[in-house]
Amino acid sequence: MKPHFIHSFLQNDPSLRNLHKPGRYLGREWNTVIKNARSVDFSIALAFPDVYEIGMSHVGLKILYHILNADPSVRAERAFLPWPDMGELLKEKGIPLYTLESATPVKDFELMGISLQTELNYTNVLYLLELSGIPLRSKNRGKEYPVVLGGGPCTANPEPMAPFFDAFLIGEGEEAIGEIVAILRNTRDLSRKSTLAALAGIRGMYVPQLYTPFYFSDGILKKVEVNHPRAPEKVHRRWVRDLEAVPYPDRVPVPYISVVHDRAAVEISRGCTRGCRFCQAGILYRPHRERSPETVCRLAEALVESCGYNEVSFFSLSTTDHSQIREMTTELSGRLNARRVSLTLPSLRMDRFSLQIARNLSSVRKSGLTFAPEAGSERLRRVINKDLTDQQVLDTIVQAFSAGWRDLKLYFMFGLPTETPRDITAIAALIEEGLKLGKKAAGRAVNMHVSLSAFVPKPHTPFQWCSQQTVEYFEEHAALLRKNLRHLRRQVRLSWSDFQLNLVEAALARGDRHSADVVETAYRMGCIMDGWSEYFSFTRWEKAFSRCGRDPALYAQRERKEQEVLPWDHLMIGVGRGFLRRELQKGMREETTRMCRPGYPCHTCGVC
Numbered sequence: 001m002k003p004h005f006i007h008s009f010l011q012n013d014p015s016l017r018n019l020h021k022p023g024r025y026l027g028r029e030w031n032t033v034i035k036n037a038r039s040v041d042f043s044i045a046l047a048f049p050d051v052y053e054i055g056m057s058h059v060g061l062k063i064l065y066h067i068l069n070a071d072p073s074v075r076a077e078r079a080f081l082p083w084p085d086m087g088e089l090l091k092e093k094g095i096p097l098y099t100l101e102s103a104t105p106v107k108d109f110e111l112m113g114i115s116l117q118t119e120l121n122y123t124n125v126l127y128l129l130e131l132s133g134i135p136l137r138s139k140n141r142g143k144e145y146p147v148v149l150g151g152g153p154c155t156a157n158p159e160p161m162a163p164f165f166d167a168f169l170i171g172e173g174e175e176a177i178g179e180i181v182a183i184l185r186n187t188r189d190l191s192r193k194s195t196l197a198a199l200a201g202i203r204g205m206y207v208p209q210l211y212t213p214f215y216f217s218d219g220i221l222k223k224v225e226v227n228h229p230r231a232p233e234k235v236h237r238r239w240v241r242d243l244e245a246v247p248y249p250d251r252v253p254v255p256y257i258s259v260v261h262d263r264a265a266v267e268i269s270r271g272c273t274r275g276c277r278f279c280q281a282g283i284l285y286r287p288h289r290e291r292s293p294e295t296v297c298r299l300a301e302a303l304v305e306s307c308g309y310n311e312v313s314f315f316s317l318s319t320t321d322h323s324q325i326r327e328m329t330t331e332l333s334g335r336l337n338a339r340r341v342s343l344t345l346p347s348l349r350m351d352r353f354s355l356q357i358a359r360n361l362s363s364v365r366k367s368g369l370t371f372a373p374e375a376g377s378e379r380l381r382r383v384i385n386k387d388l389t390d391q392q393v394l395d396t397i398v399q400a401f402s403a404g405w406r407d408l409k410l411y412f413m414f415g416l417p418t419e420t421p422r423d424i425t426a427i428a429a430l431i432e433e434g435l436k437l438g439k440k441a442a443g444r445a446v447n448m449h450v451s452l453s454a455f456v457p458k459p460h461t462p463f464q465w466c467s468q469q470t471v472e473y474f475e476e477h478a479a480l481l482r483k484n485l486r487h488l489r490r491q492v493r494l495s496w497s498d499f500q501l502n503l504v505e506a507a508l509a510r511g512d513r514h515s516a517d518v519v520e521t522a523y524r525m526g527c528i529m530d531g532w533s534e535y536f537s538f539t540r541w542e543k544a545f546s547r548c549g550r551d552p553a554l555y556a557q558r559e560r561k562e563q564e565v566l567p568w569d570h571l572m573i574g575v576g577r578g579f580l581r582r583e584l585q586k587g588m589r590e591e592t593t594r595m596c597r598p599g600y601p602c603h604t605c606g607v608c
């Protein structure tokens with residue numbers, strides 16, 4: 001279908017007015033890069049498996065869009081998963097999913113890049129492919145279809161999605177994307193199989209059809225073998241050595257509708273070596289790398305100038321660990337104040353928080369403050385390697401309330417390895433003491449929003465061998481916490497994650513190739529938008545698992561033996577299995593490991 005047909009549909013079809021947020025589908029936002037298809041010789045559709053307002057807040061997409069479109073011979077265009085009402089309208093009108101820049105059908109591009117941020121987007125990927133008119137499984141796609149490439153954190157274990165993708169990039173894309181484009185250009189005249197074999201030669205590229213998994217009779221994975229001479233035995237993660245040397249966007253498309261993160265986001269550092277043992281990102285993005293204050297300030301001011309944002313946010317896994325965070329916030333908030341632009345930080349650690357940073361942040365507008373103690377007791381925090389004393393937690397709470405904040409948001413997890421009911425009541429005790437001290441420090445009543453999520457054991461973490469607790473366990477412990485905080489309900493707002501959703505998430509996170517049949521069956525049964533509570537259906541997922549003869553508990557709640565082959569063992573993130581195992585054992589002994597940074601000991605995790 002030609003773009004002008006789709007343009008005319010977008011401009012004239014009255015049914016668009018009845019859609020939920022039609023602004024998602026119009027494109028042509030300020031700073032959009034629109035290139036004439038005839039003036040370029042390579043085209044990429046960057047497709048996000050969730051709705052516009054989520055995808056437009058994703059920094060990775062902005063970085064790739066910026067790098068690709070900086071090359072005059074390449075056009076990169078965006079596509080987002082439509083809300084189901086628009087999805088049905090597209091099907092009804094026979095209109096394939098299109099890109100926002102030029103209303104070109106996604107299937108007319110040479111490469112379709114899909115970012116996998118969460119397992120809850122897996123059925124959305126199939127919806128994207130179906131709406132684009134692209135066969136769901138790679139084996140059913142010929143050269144007339146784009147190469148479908150996956151990226152993002154879920155490639156830490158892409159096996160449940162392996163049959164739907166032609167290839168995955170394990171790691172960071174800034175340097176690899178140019179190599180991928182070059183290979184696809186140079187193999188246009190070869191068969192799809194030859195193209196994929198050539199892609200497998202790029203460091204970080206995983207072409208799943210070149211690997212064959214073998215299972216024991218009980219369905220447990222036995223081994224994964226290479227079945228093609230050009231595929232490496234192990235695929236090694238790709239990461240950028242010098243963050244200062246890679247491009248970062250100084251202008252981005254500015255949405256006409258409000259999106260989740262409606263501000264200028266500047267990535268100040270990448271990676272975190274604090275080593276929280278449940279945290280997958282802390283392992284996937286090692287080692288810690290920084291952008292200089294000069295670069296950060298230049299980027300922040302350029303984004304304010306080019307996009308008109310009135311808020312700048314620092315983006316990183318552990319913002320207050322940037323070696324020059326105080327100087328940088330002071331310098332930048334000073335520069336931005338004059339323009340009435342505020343500076344905000346994502347969730348903050350509770351040990352290096354300083355009043356000075358808080359004051360800098362709140363000089364223009366006081367935004368919410370979020371902390372993540374994660375566990376209620378010092379013992380359990382040592383198990384997960386979050387080396388915080390109760391006193392440090394309380395000190396930070398008092399600092400924040402005495403600095404003028406009235407509401408704090410605190411994140412906790414439960415179902416962590418070795419957890420007991422005492423660790424749950426310890427959360428209540430910490431909250432109660434924090435409120436008491438906070439009220440005294442602020443001289444008035446203060447409030448807390450306490451958010452709890454169920455622990456999901458993730459691949460490539462020290463807890464990758466651990467089992468997830470049952471849904472019943474989470475419900476029981478949630479009730480215990482509610483009972484212990486009932487008398488504070490005026491000051492404490494409690495919120496929980498959906499425990500059944502967390503079971504599906506864990507089953508997919510630790511799934512294998514067999515899980516792909518479950519994903520497709522769930523999709524065919526109507527599962528999409530699983531990350532949206534109004535759409536998630538645990539019943540359908542349960543049926544999908546049983547129709548495929550699979551049990552989600554086998555994936556989520558089964559402890560893995562030390563010698564067991566894990567579905568992601570052939571993907572080398574850089575942190576060695578031995579290091580992860582040692583960290584698990586230290587956790588079980590309630591011992592902590594200090595972060596590794598210049599001036600701190602290296603724990604030989606294997607990355608550097």
Ligand code: SF4
Nearest residue numbers: 596602603604605608
């Ligand atoms: S190799 Fe050493 S310095 Fe590098 S990330 Fe691992 S522990 Fe840290």
